[in-house]
Amino acid sequence: MDSILLGLNEVAHLNVLVAIFLGALIGVTIGSIPGLEPAGVIAILLPLSFSMEPLAGVMLLVGVYGGAWYGGAIPAILMNTPGTPVAVLTTYDGYPMAQRGEGKRALSIAYTSSFVGGIISVTSLVLLAPVLAKVAQKFGSPEFAMLALLGMVFVVLAHRKHVPAAVIMLGFGIFLGSVGIDRSFNSQVFTFGQTWLLGGIPLVPVVIGLFAMSQAFVLLSKKGNDAHVTKLEGEGHFSGVIELLRNKMTVARSAFLGVIMGLLPGVGEFGSQFFSYTLAQKFSKDPDSFGKGNPAGLIASETSNNAVTASVMVPLLAFGIPADALMAMLLAVFMVHNYVPGPTLFAERPEFISGLYISLFMMNIFCFVYLTFATKWMVNLTRIRGRFIGAFILVLGFIGSYSQNYQVSDALIALFFAGVGYVLRKNDIPAIPIILGMVLGPVFLTRFKQAMGISSGDLSIFFTRPISLALLSITVLSIVVYIISKVKEGKRVSAA
Amino acid sequence: MKNKDNNSPTDNEDMLCEKRRLLNGEDNFPFYILVILVSIGLLCFVPSQARIIDTDKGWFLQPMIAPLIGLGIMAIFSLVMVAGKLKEIFSVDLKTWSEYLYDSVSYNRVPVITSVFFYIYIHMLNVTGFFLTTLLFVTVLLALSRLLNRYWFIATFLVTVAIAFIFRYVIGLWMDDVWLYEFLPNDWSDFANSYL
Structure with missing residues (x-):
């Protein structure tokens, strides 16, 4: 009870409340504009969040992240165009429903599913994070090194179709993370004598370039009229609740999968969504109607999406290990305010943790209520031209990259990585492993060096400690399973 | 039996088309070639940009470890990606490469x-x-x-x-x-x- 009151006290500040609602509002808006991804906007807002109070800064970014998944359903259902990449499966059943004149009903189902998924996700965060934080108390340097290694391997394996490309990008990220001053001997690493590289390659301009400005290039390259005119038809603004009650098992299964997938680094929304949809179809009495406007498909997709949003924070809060690019950005916010994620955060800042939980609940409630009543205006956002948005993303990208250190060199770094990001997008190569490599690479190496220092250079320290051995075993097992599945796939293809 | 010198114009056009397909195909070979060149180029700078420190505290503290891991991963896996087509990629002449570069810049x-x-x-x-x-x-x-x-x-x-x-x-x-x-x-x- 005390911690709830402490949390309420933490949330009851105007700047925190504004951050929660503003973040969610921006997120919902971003989600409802096709082609505009939340990662880019989060990257632009990152430097702004540094100047805010820790909870306000975190909630601004999480609000955009969570809100975008809600808003992404609007163009997915009304235009057959996913507002966010994870809304792909929402189009399968949402759009056919809209074509039948059930647009409002489909949106209501999507919002209610997202809300239930989001609330279950926050509840899982409340229940799991403290437990895992206690487990983390037993962690030493070898365990943290192996956890970082596991995180990197999971992120790579999550890009199933592009694993070798993801490995290369992870290597690139590890290299970028190594540039600057090596703390062990104060020697320069790949600075080429440039003073602006002494502090290392800053994360924020890299993120802004890779995710926001590269997206601006894509938007500016569009030709013709890329605006969409959509109409909201049908009845049933509140029919989502009834539909969810009819599909209780689908909701429970999808939420469970979403929570579990959120805990695994790199897997996130895509994995949970596809698993949930496939299972919903498998257990359905009418599997043939999936993809033709079955509400259960829509429920599976939207519930599992949003069930990831809070559970993905568990590894970050409990162990200090970010599970995806957004969590890497959140880690930067934590670090700027000297909040070190992990067991000590739970012991030293209980008011922050409770405040975060309450804020996440509030964010979900706000998104649900706002969208239920404001969708008729939100659909007009799809009329904004992509090229107009793209031009202003570049301006905001400059502001975001420059404002952290007031250095033009940071804006030039962002420009360079915008080019890199554009090339990666064009070649269908994932950029997320670069960020994870930049963040987890140094974590792994620092902990590895510490562990080796403890053991006087004996590598057996990683095999003789049970938790470290278990984590290493999971890492090796994951790689082996992937290789076996690839070999089997190759045999199947050659046999066919 | 045909040799390289007495190929018909049609054969030459086919070969040129094949080379262009190789560069423009879904396998992203030019991208991986670029990664190989950049990573190997940077690996050559390791001795000067991440110097070996004379210490008895352990090899694992050497500043070169992180860049070596990163660049090594980039070089090895890029080589793996192009391994099967390396010979064909090297057979692409400078003119085709420059045409590819011109087209790429023009398209983008x-x-x-x-x-x-x-x-x-x-x-x-x-x-x-x-x-x-x-x-x-x-x-x-x-x-x-x-x-x-x-x-x-x-x-x-x-x-x-x-x-x-x-x-x-x-x-x-x-x-x-x-x-x-x-x-x-x-x-x-x-x-x-x-x-x-």
Whole structure:
């Protein structure tokens, strides 16, 4: 009870409340504009969040992240165009429903599913994070090194179709993370004598370039009229609740999968969504109607999406290990305010943790209520031209990259990585492993060096400690399973 | 039996098409070749840019470990990606490569031109100030993408005003003094340097 009151006290500040609602509002808006991804906007807002109070800064970014998944359903259902990449499966059943004149009903189902998924996700965060934080108390340097290694391997394996490309990008990220001053001997690493590289390659301009400005290039390259005119038809603004009650098992299964997938680094929304949809179809009495406007498909997709949003924070809060690019950005916010994620955060800042939980609940409630009543205006956002948005993303990208250190060199770094990001997008190569490599690479190496220092250079320290051995075993097992599945796939293809 | 010298024009065209397909195909070979060149190039700099430290505290503390891991992964896996086609890729002549590069830049001219304008934009900021430079920059981009008309110009003007207000006035984004504002009276110049 005390911690709830402490949390309420933490949330009851105007700047925190504004951050929660503003973040969610921006997120919902971003989600409802096709082609505009939340990662880019989060990257632009990152430097702004540094100047805010820790909870306000975190909630601004999480609000955009969570809100975008809600808003992404609007163009997915009304235009057959996913507002966010994870809304792909929402189009399968949402759009056919809209074509039948059930647009409002489909949106209501999507919002209610997202809300239930989001609330279950926050509840899982409340229940799991403290437990895992206690487990983390037993962690030493070898365990943290192996956890970082596991995180990197999971992120790579999550890009199933592009694993070798993801490995290369992870290597690139590890290299970028190594540039600057090596703390062990104060020697320069790949600075080429440039003073602006002494502090290392800053994360924020890299993120802004890779995710926001590269997206601006894509938007500016569009030709013709890329605006969409959509109409909201049908009845049933509140029919989502009834539909969810009819599909209780689908909701429970999808939420469970979403929570579990959120805990695994790199897997996130895509994995949970596809698993949930496939299972919903498998257990359905009418599997043939999936993809033709079955509400259960829509429920599976939207519930599992949003069930990831809070559970993905568990590894970050409990162990200090970010599970995806957004969590890497959140880690930067934590670090700027000297909040070190992990067991000590739970012991030293209980008011922050409770405040975060309450804020996440509030964010979900706000998104649900706002969208239920404001969708008729939100659909007009799809009329904004992509090229107009793209031009202003570049301006905001400059502001975001420059404002952290007031250095033009940071804006030039962002420009360079915008080019890199554009090339990666064009070649269908994932950029997320670069960020994870930049963040987890140094974590792994620092902990590895510490562990080796403890053991006087004996590598057996990683095999003789049970938790470290278990984590290493999971890492090796994951790689082996992937290789076996690839070999089997190759045999199947050659046999066919 | 045919040899290289007495190929018919049709065979040569086929070979050229095959080479172009190799470069433009879904396997992204040019990208991986670039990664190989960059990573091997950077690996050559390891001895000078991540020097070996004479220490008895352990090999694992050497500063070169992290860049070696990163660059090593990049080089090895890129080589794996092109391994099966290495011979064919090396058989691509310089002319085909230059044609490929020209086509790539031409096809992606919007990002290239936009990057040049962005570079100019960030260097113009302390000459003409944030507001005016931003308005010009966005207007030029809209004109280049054939979106500029009265409606979108007004929208650009209003959004630029909003951005300047939010970032320069509310958040207080600091910028260098602007050359153009020196020509204004002192009070105006101070105001413009603070908020525009």
